[in-house]
Amino acid sequence: MKFLKILALRGPNIWTYRPVLEVWLDIGPLEDSPSNLIPGFYERLTAWLPTLAEHRCGIGEPGGFLQRLREGTWPGHILEHVTLELQTLAGMQGGFGKARSTSVRGVYKVAVRSRNEKVSIAAMHAGRDLVMAAIEDKPFDVKAAISHLRELVDAHCLGPSTACIVDAATERRIPSIRLTDGNLVQLGYGARQHRVWTAETGRTSAIAEGISRNKDLTKQLLTSCGVPVPEGRIVESAEDAWEAAEDIGVPVVVKPTDGNHGRGVSTELMTRAEVEAAYHLADAEGSEVLVERFVRGNEHRLLVVGGKLAAATRGETVSVLGDGIATVRELIDRQINSDPRRGEEEEFPLDVLLVDKNPAVRFEIERQGYRADAVLPKDVSIIVQRNGNVAFDVTDKVHPEVAAAVSLAARIVGLDIAGIDLVAEDISKPLDVQGAAIVEVNAGPGLLMHLKPAEGQPRPVGKAIVDSLFEEHETGRIPLVGIAGSSGKTRVAKILAKFIQLSGSHVGLACSDGLFSGQRQIDKGNCATWSAAQKLLMNPKVEAAVIENSFSTILAEGLGYDRCQVGIVTNIEPEKHFGEFYIDNPDQVYNVLRTQVDVVLGDGAAVLNAADPLAVKMAELCDGEVIFFAKNSELPIIKDHLKQGGRAVLQKGSGLVLTSSLCKILLTNPAAKPVAADSVEPLLAAVAAAWALGISPDLISAGVKTFTLEQADA
Incomplete structure (x- = not known):
């Protein structure tokens, strides 16, 4: 093989x-x-x-x-x-x-x-x-x-957080382009695009992200707006940490100001030895250390997207129960790490507790008077982890006042997507009645705990993010025209780009003669390729795109877009394509070029050559409308199509006619030079595509009147 x-x-x-x-x-x-x-x-x-x-x-x-x-x-x-x-x-x-x-x-x-x-x-x-x-x-x-x-x-492959956003976009038929080998993804095309990177978007402010990393500054801003936070301050040393704890009153929490995922966080500290040891743990994880009042209750993570609560999870402390035989380390493996919900990979909702790699776990064990390799007496229970297990869904239990408070916190910091860490004994009650408080506001929050909670209902957080970026009616698409066929494609593309430009849109053009953004040529040479089309659709200035697709591009790379508003097939000359890619009969050529019609959107149109039987056959494949073009208005297919309410663009003397069962619009071409015979069909196809895009007949007429063969071949 x-x-x-x-x-x-x-x-x-x-x-x-x-x-x-x-x-x-x-x-x-x-x-x-x-x-x-x-x-x-x-x-x-x-x-x-x-x-x-x-x-x-x-x-x-x-x-x-x-x-x-x-x-x-x-x-x-x-x-x-x-x-x-x-x-x-x-x-x-x-x-x-x-x-x-x-x-x-x-x-x-x-x-x-x-x-x-x-x-x-x-x-x-x-x-x-x-x-x-x-x-x-x-x-x-x-x-x-x-x-x-x-x-x-x-x-x-994309991580689960980014993947869930892309999947949600796909459900809404919003196209996506992966911009790097990592998790930076573009949703939508051209001028209608938005970018996402895990749980951050193009709307995520760098200033807001910087504020969220500084826990002390975040607390100051929240306090000034009346959001409950635990009092505390940044400390400079282990001794200073204990002084702060005495001022605040034990128990306290010690944590790094810019840590994440609960690393370096120690809670419910009562003694000087515990506080000073916790200081060193926090200092190893972040740039500064914060000591603050301990808030009694369970740790919660609430996800706010676009100012609305999207999901909420609760954390639980983790304990082991002694049997008088096994060491604490062995009990952790048997009673905790054996849980199938725990694993080292990102797909698992709960982490494996590795004593040797987690100083916070060792600290918890030792502060209760034991060591990892000590045998735990029978029926004695000790806590081995107090935070970091926030994976139990409680979204439906969140009190409206709590939802309002976390939404306000996200707005104060300035984040469009925020993970709010909140400590409360009962999330179904207002914060003030139970002395609860918001302890952190995080940018780029992990989504896995909401997608795959250890317990409870998964939440459609990817959909929430997509819906915050795109209004209900938006698809992130720009008017996009794809052109395939055996000949004439480049002329059609360049004429059509001119028509679109006259309509006032910044048009991108990828064709055999190069890559263009408006009047500016970006690349020279053959750009009727997948990569050139992708470049065009990544350009946030492009408001409409015209993309030529060669026969070999479809076979070797695939189309550079997922769907198009208008798909044009100029003509089909099977013999021109024999000999490559094991293509050796007309049916195979047809199956390649039909790809252009297969991707036309339901509210779009296929523009087909009525004089080409194989192109006409593709009409039945189109999800949208079909517009025929032809030099001969007497073709039977044209007459039948018009009777059925279809549209066509036809040659009439020295001019063109846009015709349907409802109207006929005559366009003349008093150009200095008459249109050459081999350019009539490309002009007809371009006019039909412009009509399909909703460009007014007056603008199309202006384009036709100024059309010259030199412009198409320039």
């Missing part, structure tokens, strides 16, 4: 709307060895990957793929399913997969859904090795392969 080529199709493609990894696979002599003719293959493969039983292939229900294995199927198809399953077991869901033979015997195209191409490439290689090991009856370490893939998922 040899990989001839690996293609990362990052946008809509011939397989699906979503990014896929496509591999050209040469199985050589295995073409004569379907799975049912390889002794022991079925047993070995299913023993290594028993979850293949869930694959529905063929019959549409679990067990379908295994049935195909027993009946006999080929390595390309098997590799597809094995790769998908390895991705799933590694924590990166796939779902879509296809394997198709080419015109060359033994050569297949295998495609699998790819949320990250680095992970998918590794999974494809691991899948090939696993399938070959099963064929040749050789050992294969499935556990090690999955472990390696999981490491890649952790390193290269």
